[in-house]
Amino acid sequence: MSQTADNRKRVAIVGGGAAGMSAAYALSLCPGEFEVVLFERSSSPGGMATSTPINAKKYGASYINDGVQGGSPVFGNTYSMFEKLGCTPSEVGFQISFGREVGEDYWSNVFPAALLDQHKDSIKRFSTFLKVTSNPVLEPVFGLMPIHLSLTLFRFPKTFAEALVFPLVALFMGTGNQTPYVSTAIVERLFTDKSMRLFDYSKESFVNGIPEMRAFPCLGEVYRRWKKEVESRGNVEVRLRVEVTGMQRSVKYVDQSNGQKREGVKIYSRATLGTNNDQEIEGYAGAETEEMFSDVIIACDADAALKVLGKDASWMERKVLGNVKYLWDITVTHNDLGYLEKYYRVRFSDDLPSKKRLAEGDEETKKAVEFAKDNFNPLYYVRSYPEDKKKIEMSFDLTNYQPQFKGESPFGPDDDQANDDRAASASDPRRSIHAVSLADGELPPLEDHVFQTIFLDKDGSEGMWTKSEIDKEKVIAEKWWKQQSHRWQHYAGTVPWMMFLNGKRHTYFAGAWTILNMHEIAVCSGLGAAYRLGAPYPFADKPEELCGRLFKLTLGVNHRMRARKEDRDGFIA
Template sequence: MTSRQRSRSSQTTAVNPGVNGSASGGAKSTSPSTTAGPGGTGGAGGRKRVLVVGAGAAGMSCADGLARHPDKFDVTIIDAMGYCGGQAFSIPIDENRYGSKWMNQGVQGGSYIYQHTFHHFGKLGFEAKPVDLQVSFGKGDKFWTNLFPTQLVAKHSSDIKRFETAIRWMRRLQVLFALVPIKVSLKLWGLSEDLALFLGTGNATPDLPTAMMERLYTSPTYGMWYPVDPKSLSSNLPPMVVFPESTDFYTKWQKSLEERNVKVRLNTELTTVITRKPTVRVLLRPRRETEDKHNPNLADQDLPETEEEFDEIVFCVLADTAKRVLGKQARGTEKWVLGNTTWSDDVTVTHSDIDYIKKWYTIEFDKEQAVSKLGERDETARVQKGEKEFKPMYLIKETPKDPRKLEMCFDCSAFQYQLDKDKPLEDHVFQTIYLNKKHEDTWSKDEIKKDKIIREDWWHQLCHTWKHYAFVVPFVWALNRNSKNTTYAAAWTLVNAHEVAIISGQAAAYKLGADYPQELYHNDFARKSFKAYLFLMHGLTLSEQRTS
């Protein structure tokens, strides 16, 4: 979903399935560092030289925080791609057909609670637009939606009632249930783990910690499906936001950083960390920019590497990318924590094949499946609303070969505000997401007509299993509390969301000595979110004296 963004490595993107990043190698130049001054506080003007690796949300946020103190930091941010934004970028489309000349790819939007993201949007004159999310799951007698009740909901009324009771107890006993996989918790209540698939968060959903499912239904702030409906499971329309044009935003953010003397070096890949103490010495390789700026992996190894020196390094890249470039320089803790992250390679096909969509998804009101009563509760008003307003944005199907595996899809024309949702369905843009190349035999990707495909993108995606919250998240602080001039910031440190990436970058800057923005400090929700992340991932507390 929008809140479940795909982790595209902003350092070395998995453009090809099964590839985790560019390999090291090639010629090496031993020319002196191109950065000014010696290490420590001996940089130009006594400033600390900081290398930020990755120009996605985390890297840009970190560089932005450091750039507010030009007297303290000499900042360089690099990325192997030819653009800033990482997984958040826009693509050109046919304006006459679709109603807009652009659409967002990868990161389309998120939750209304993304206060740090909105802060950076606002600084550059951008704004996210609100939308109430409509979901469509399955087809025929397997069809369910949050807009109106269906035969499937009526059929499973007893399970839904039991689920509502289970959720209440999971909330009361959250300490016990926190890391228990959802599939185990549901079995304890005599419920099928297939019920977890209704959450629509992907194939790994049954292995997610129960705490995540519980919060979806019980938290007024974070709960996408709050409050749980004892008759219909999920009957609200989650308030979401749709992001402005990503490429435009990140390009202006890049220019803003450059105006504040941040060195933004795109088409530059970190291949090796030589040493990190007493200073950080690395090998960097230039990349040849491709037409769409999405430079392929395992390319340009004929270009020479250059050794450069910095005082601090901030890894704003995927965990396995950081582990790879550290190589033998990785400490035991780093090898363990970074190595415990789990990934899958997914592909998004952007297309306009309405025949494919109609075959596999329910995208129009299905009168035969709608029910006007759930027990004694009259649902006529919801059914009438569905008949008039059903335009689902997020579509989910179970794969025929293995119903426990999901395929997900966005009707981008219904979701992204700049597109025309009133166009005929054949003029809508869809993004169908095929999960985990290991399960490629369950995909129906080849059924999409080739002449309807606009673009394909592969993503190297974090799997949010219970193991991630048992063996990775609790120990990120150990990575950041070190004496090797190294800091980690990225969404993988907690949960894959644009807001988490932004907060992580801000926290990395704070750790290195930057202030927290006063505007955000006086935003209660933003401050509390940042304080929690800062303490959990860095073991630090936020001080009002360090705001500006």
């Protein structure tokens, strides 16, 4: 049946990542109106938001978050959801170290470097660039123009683009080696839109100081609690290790509960073999089954969505979803400080700051340098390959970044039980991160830090990778990821057309790929799909700028729909 005897809509959700779980949560708030089945092929929900166990005695923590590390303070819907689950993110100063060679490619947001002096004029002109590209009349044009072309059009030096703009945008968006082809309008929004930006632009230092960042709590625990929450009202069932193998839409049938003629979606699914050592096992554990639903929310990757739709995909769905380009990256989690020091600036040294600004007595530079002498602890490292400076490699210092290494609870700094019992036994799974001799808040020496290096775009860049140089004895884990490309074609051939796909043939699409690859966009897209079906917006009581603005933007882009009257103050928002 697609509709139960009590006349509730029966909704299927394909995918248990941030988008699918957000849709399930919103629909769970209406047990009298919806019955929901969420299908997730893996053994746990979360999608790319996963946690991996590591040796606590050796590395100072019992797990790492990989795939997703954290986000901007303006990710209000994400943090509001975490709050409902009793989990909170941790504040961390967002320090970055770009490049390695002084005067060639090295710079940091912690203090002004010589490279910024060389590009002083370009940095100032970038202010004009942002004003022009954000003009409402011109923004549609720049939406279809790749950033490398618009920077050339404005006569910015190639070295400015390759050393400053591309690495910073790659860091903002996780666009990797596709950064030169990202839409100019999206780059502009990352500097100017208060719902998306992380750094404030500065005419003197390109980016303004050390912004506040949020590091996520243990994502494995977050999503386990999320699953429990959405199932708590009795109208949502989360089926793990079950893969949707196909579907048939606009199926006409007679509802056996009341004899009414209906139209819905037939879902075919099979149990999978699940995972082994965090790797999916190919194959199925059971026979294929079929069920009827009123509607379906497809909350998986665009190419996975096309595979599920199969021959039932429309011409437009094949065109729009097929336009989403994915690249294969590999993350290597390791403890090889030698590798980091060979390719990045890991420690502060006196040759890194701008000697010119110090000689001129610039007070801000002096303060920044004094701070850096004792507090230079980058979270992110970015370098360009010398063979092709448009292509990059990124690394993280997870020990500096993730709060469990400082002794925080897996559920975040507001975990009352952990705060009330700081001396809890290391055998307690809530406090297993203290199975080391370090005091809370104290970090181990650099030699004992856990790092992660991402090698991007296997097909286009593998020949430049230096992965083989990481000491194999110091590798903790390796994992392949499928990463969405944000090339300008995405904003020409996919994003503006999603509103014409959603709602057709009882089908709704959700996922970060529908707009921008951020956890917050995934959450908003899932909430939007559920909202379109009639579920409430669960964070309407939060300040508009914290949650509502980006939700309504996503709703409009994905569904050509404004919020309902009770959820807005004006005609649109």
